Amino acid sequence: MRKLRLIASEKAVPDMKTVWMLLAGICIISLLIPWDSVTAIPALHRLRTLIFAADICILTALIMKMFLFSQYSPVKSLALRSKLVQFTRLFINSKENGLSIYSVEWRYAAKGQNYHIDLSPNGLIKDTTEIGVKLSEYLRKPLLKYWKSDGIAHYIFGIPPKRYDGMNLIGEGISEVTGEYKPKISYKPIPIYDNLAWDFTSEALHILLIAPSGAGKSWFLKYLGGMVLKRQQRLYVIDAKNSDFGRLFRHSGVRVATNTEEILKMLSALVKEMEYRYFRYFASGSADIDADFSTLGLVGHILIFDEILSALNNAGKKEAAEMERLLKQIALKGRAAGFSMVVTAQKLNATDLSKAITEQCQTRIILGSVVSEETFHQATGFYKKDLATDYNGGIGKGYAVTPKSEGLAPVKTPLMPGNSKCVALFKELRDRGTPCGYGE
Secondary structure, three states, X not given: OEEEEEEEEOOOOOOHHHHHHHHHHHHHHHHXXXXXXXXXXXXXXXXXXXXXXXXXXXXXXXXXXXXXXXXXXXXXXXXXXXXXXXXXXXXXXXXXXXXXXXXXXXXXXXXOOEEEEEEEOOOOOOOHHHHXXXXXXXXXXXXXXXXXXXXXXXXXXXOOOOOOEHHHHHHOOXXXXXXOOOOOOOOOOEEEEOOEEEOOOOOOOOEEEEOOOOOOHHHHHHHHHHHHHHOOOEEEEEEOOOOHHHHHHHHOOOEEEOOHHHHHHHHHHHHHHHHHHHHHHHOOOOOOOOOOOOOOOOOOEEEEEEOHHHHHHHOOHHHHHHHXXXXXXXXXXXXXXXXXXXXXXXOOOOOOOOHHHHOOOOEEEEEOOOOOHHHHHHHHOOOHHHHOOOOOOEOOEEEEEOOOOOOEEEEEOOEOOOHHHHHHHHHHHHHHOOOOOOOO
């Protein structure tokens, strides 16, 4: 990134702009001098010609410099530099220190349609979030991302990326394949939006998804489930409200639990399989120190638990405690063995769910246009004021936090069609290869 430190000197040392203006004045004066009386002398004639040529070169260079370093420059980085200079003069105060007036320091880069800008406030700016809002308005570009680290405010401005087409990603390579096509097991991260992806082999293997009714949660879960099937990992679904989301996967051949008894049975089986896998592959010491299920070529077990708070509320006290105990085991021990979970709720307060579960969900996504401040904080660890822009959530729109992301990242979930088309595609995956999502 380029560096721009704005220091305006008040004393005897002229800046480069003053030097250029002085040269321009000399050139203009020299052009206005009547040279007719000296053209007869060859030496003076040659001198006049050289001075005239030098004047033209200097004036041309000056005009080019003024244009290239203006906000209308075709060179994006130079145009951005000019805008930052003007913005600093308009919105950021300077501070006298001896002979100079010191202001802030910028680092900037134009990458495609986006601007990446870092601001070092130098103690002159208290609210860098407000500066982000003003800078977005001044640049006429939406603020895509904002975060702070080591006293530096980071901004990304630009055009929001388009949503993915979920069905295209799930069905990629299927319609074109003829003959004996058999899907292969894959551990590739599942793309969600822009640079956001779900890597179920990393420390961010567990997802906490918060979305009120009508925020597009079921559509997003359909996409995640379809991509799990695409990768031939084992998929399990808990549908606490017995909705059409669960019926979709049941019709596709995926194991679905709805009532308390079925949920406990499914969770117990998962924990039992996880413990056996640790005993079989890791406890003996035969596996490498950095080995996990993907390096060993084992199939992952992916659990989508929709409406977890509804399941806990509908269960008795003893059953709810057992449910949380089993989920804690998966949350704490699932990574190496390949047991990942997606936990969802419509809202979340501090006392709703054990921290042993929520704190292990290092991929956190919140969707919806109406989200309380407490739910937003519990879900992301941030406050809405940390956005440096207005909250911009909606159907399939919201924010995400991952271990690799710096601060809050906007997210738009992939587009998905109705259930009937999804069932047909999921069955196609099953019929073209191994049993649906079982990888066997």
